[in-house]
Amino acid sequence: MNRMMAIVEREMRKFFRSPTLMLASMIFPLVQLIVLGNAFGGKIKDARLGVVDQDGGTQALKIRQAFDSVRANMRTFMPVYYNDEATARDDVRNGKIQGAVIIPPQYSRRVYEQDRPQIALVVDNSDNFMSSTLEQELSDITTALNQPTIEPRLLQQTVLQIVELYPYIEYMKYLLPGSITLAMFVSVMIGGGMLYIDDKARGVHEGYLVTPITKTEMVFGLNLAGAIKAVLTGVVITVIGALLAGVSTIFNPATVLGLFIMIGLTSVAFNTMMFLLMVRVDDPLVPRAIFGILNTLLFFPSGSIYPVQAFPTWLRVIAKADPFTYAVHGFKGLLLKESGLTAILPDMLYLAIFGTVALAIATPLFKRTM
Amino acid sequence: MIAKANGKPAGSGCEGPDKQGQNAIDVEHIVKKYGDFTAVNDVTFHVVEEEIFGLLGPNGAGKSTLIRMMTTLLPITSGRAIVAGHDVSKDADGARRCIGVIPQALTSDLDLTVEENMNIYAKLYDVPAKQRKEAIDELLVLVDLTRWRDAQTKTLSGGMRRRLEIARGLVHSPRIFFLDEPTTGLDPVSRVAVWEMLTNIKKNRQLTILITTHYMDEADRLCDRIAIVDHGKLVALDTPAALKASVPGSNVIEVQFEHPPADLEQRLHSLPDVTSVQHEGAGMFRVLTGNGSLTTTALVEMAVHAGIPVKSLTVQSTTLDDVFVHYTGRQLRDELVKAYGFVMPQAPGLRP
Numbered sequence: 098m099n100r101m102m103a104i105v106e107r108e109m110r111k112f113f114r115s116p117t118l119m120l121a122s123m124i125f126p127l128v129q130l131i132v133l134g135n136a137f138g139g140k141i142k143d144a145r146l147g148v149v150d151q152d153g154g155t156q157a158l159k160i161r162q163a164f165d166s167v168r169a170n171m172r173t174f175m176p177v178y179y180n181d182e183a184t185a186r187d188d189v190r191n192g193k194i195q196g197a198v199i200i201p202p203q204y205s206r207r208v209y210e211q212d213r214p215q216i217a218l219v220v221d222n223s224d225n226f227m228s229s230t231l232e233q234e235l236s237d238i239t240t241a242l243n244q245p246t247i248e249p250r251l252l253q254q255t256v257l258q259i260v261e262l263y264p265y266i267e268y269m270k271y272l273l274p275g276s277i278t279l280a281m282f283v284s285v286m287i288g289g290g291m292l293y294i295d296d297k298a299r300g301v302h303e304g305y306l307v308t309p310i311t312k313t314e315m316v317f318g319l320n321l322a323g324a325i326k327a328v329l330t331g332v333v334i335t336v337i338g339a340l341l342a343g344v345s346t347i348f349n350p351a352t353v354l355g356l357f358i359m360i361g362l363t364s365v366a367f368n369t370m371m372f373l374l375m376v377r378v379d380d381p382l383v384p385r386a387i388f389g390i391l392n393t394l395l396f397f398p399s400g401s402i403y404p405v406q407a408f409p410t411w412l413r414v415i416a417k418a419d420p421f422t423y424a425v426h427g428f429k430g431l432l433l434k435e436s437g438l439t440a441i442l443p444d445m446l447y448l449a450i451f452g453t454v455a456l457a458i459a460t461p462l463f464k465r466t467m
Numbered sequence: 468m469i470a471k472a473n474g475k476p477a478g479s480g481c482e483g484p485d486k487q488g489q490n491a492i493d494v495e496h497i498v499k500k501y502g503d504f505t506a507v508n509d510v511t512f513h514v515v516e517e518e519i520f521g522l523l524g525p526n527g528a529g530k531s532t533l534i535r536m537m538t539t540l541l542p543i544t545s546g547r548a549i550v551a552g553h554d555v556s557k558d559a560d561g562a563r564r565c566i567g568v569i570p571q572a573l574t575s576d577l578d579l580t581v582e583e584n585m586n587i588y589a590k591l592y593d594v595p596a597k598q599r600k601e602a603i604d605e606l607l608v609l610v611d612l613t614r615w616r617d618a619q620t621k622t623l624s625g626g627m628r629r630r631l632e633i634a635r636g637l638v639h640s641p642r643i644f645f646l647d648e649p650t651t652g653l654d655p656v657s658r659v660a661v662w663e664m665l666t667n668i669k670k671n672r673q674l675t676i677l678i679t680t681h682y683m684d685e686a687d688r689l690c691d692r693i694a695i696v697d698h699g700k701l702v703a704l705d706t707p708a709a710l711k712a713s714v715p716g717s718n719v720i721e722v723q724f725e726h727p728p729a730d731l732e733q734r735l736h737s738l739p740d741v742t743s744v745q746h747e748g749a750g751m752f753r754v755l756t757g758n759g760s761l762t763t764t765a766l767v768e769m770a771v772h773a774g775i776p777v778k779s780l781t782v783q784s785t786t787l788d789d790v791f792v793h794y795t796g797r798q799l800r801d802e803l804v805k806a807y808g809f810v811m812p813q814a815p816g817l818r819p
């Protein structure tokens with residue numbers, strides 16, 4: 098036990114003497130949280146939408162009024178008026194405007210005659226997000242135009258009423274659980290992966306191996322030290338991230354308890370996973386080389402930036418085994434939904450089992466000799 | 468003093484047969500193979516208690532592999548090594564408690580202070596807290612680092628760092644001390660400081676020291692006995708004086724000629740008391756002789772009569788360099804000196 102704690106002491110002293118290392122493991126996830134949270138979280142504003150009015154009638158005027166209303170209120174787009182369709186279409190192609198609405202000749206007459214009135218929307222569908230936003234906005238406008246002047250007393254069609262369980266969650270808040278998880282992963286990657294191999298290459302482990310320390314003491318000492326570093330990173334990022342994203346649930350004592358348990362279990366699961374991956378590696382370049390691959394393979398399928406339900410089957414299989422998924426789910430439950438511990442019990446259980454299994458495989462693989 | 472009078476140190480937990488009448492290390496027919504490559508080939512030697520035993524050889528000779536087998540770091544392919552009465556293959560922990568090891572690379576933690584570095588190793592050896600402090604105090608005095616006790620290791624020079632590592636290796640008062648090339652990469656002043664420190668430690672503690680080196684002067688100055696290792700084999704083992712005496716000739720004449728004729732080597736052989744002549748290229752010859760002054764006079768006369776200009780000429784007593792050349796057929800000093808500081812240890816499984 099004393100010998101195990103000697104390894105932990107050495108690792109922790111080094112950790113606190115290298116603040117750059119601590120910062121490095123925290124800065125990347127925080128930058129991601131701030132940049133991605135702001136870049137992806139906003140709605141489209143001030144897009145330029147061309148309008149070609151070939152009709153000039155009263156119904157066309159109603160559409161133009163609706164567009165002006167959007168410009169004045171939502172500001173999703175601002176209309177730019179064209180005289181001919183070809184120029185508007187070219188400008189969409191060239192990116193001068195993001196879309197063009199063509200109101201064909203005889204549109205007003207067709208509305209009055211109820212003879213299939215149509216308007217066209219030309220979009221640049223190489224930009225999915227922009228085109229789907231404009232399509233949605235135009236659909237809303239046409240639905241509003243189609244509303245009868247006098248509403249029937251009883252609705253004759255099925256209407257979907259959406260009930261949102263939680264207050265509006267901005268994208269930055271949605272990203273927070275992933276950022277906390279990523280910070281702990283980066284800490285483990287640096288503290289448990291890169292430094293572990295660097296120490297091995299520098300001969301530090303050779304120094305340990307000539308002492309009477311047992312294999313179990315060494316394995317547990319190294320893993321405990323790695324997990325403590327990840328816990329410290331997790332706590333700091335949870336507090337800073339929650340304050341940045343405006344998540345007030347961190348002030349709830351029950352949530353705090355849940356967060357501590359989740360941070361602890363996630364740290365153990367990640368560190369043992371990293372230890373298992375590195376246990377037979379000697380080349381200091383290996384952890385650096387696989388850092389990007391591991392990050393992509395574990396972070397992105399976890400549902401931290403895009404829902405798992407949108408993945409193809411093979412990616413869902415990765416997500417199912419990925420400890421990131423359970424960590425993100427658990428943190429999401431605690432931070433965004435204020436779920437109780439019971440709700441995230443399966444996540445905690447998976448992380449605990451994952452950590453135990455990884456350590457059980459890694460321990461016999463660890464070599465007591467060089 | 469931490470070490471007790473009977474040689475069994477306090478605090479280290481080193482237990483084993485009493486050392487009376489017993490060797491500190493017995494290496495018997497030890498072999499280390501990596502696949503088809505034999506790094507150490509059937510080496511046998513014994514190190515008696517409280518001697519300084521040197522393993523001398525060029526880089527890649529198998530010295531580090533030998534030391535790593537004796538210190539339980541590498542499994543032995545065949546043969547056996549008994550260290551402080553413990554078979555390293557069967558009772559590795561018993562052996563580990565009795566030894567202190569200074570690896571070739573500098574492995575002290577740069578971010579930790581001198582005392583912290585020593586403290587952590589004392590804990591790894593289970594030295595009780597009270598003895599830990601005493602041992603550290605005493606060792607810091609011994610290696611002259613007391614003033615640097617709270618300094619971070621990164622602020623120390625290479626020589627000071629090596630002294631710290633030597634102190635760290637002694638923190639549990641081992642019976643046997645292994646040092647793998649302890650002065651490689653150090654400047655001449657630091658090397659001499661390390662030698663003096665080791666001699667001092669030896670004087671103060673009942674310690675057996677096994678040291679590997681590729682410096683002849685280091686082996687000559689420090690070691691009671693020297694084993695010369697080459698290509699994984701033990702080629703000679705004796706005291707420095709006996710090894711020097713075993714080389715035919717007591718003096719070495721190094722002479723360089725301008726435009727030497729083809730038969731010059733034969734002519735040098737025919738000079739009085741000459742035992743061997745070695746042509747080293749560029750007109751340089753090493754002549755071993757039993758009578759330095761007589762051979763030198765004859766050599767100069769021969770050169771004058773034959774009209775062969777002599778560029779330079781030195782006469783010296785036989786050194787371990789000559790011993791090495793005699794036993795291995797090549798010169799140790801030609802080996803490259805490794806870079807100072809960070810030295811990447813040999814990766815397991817690779818050829819050393």
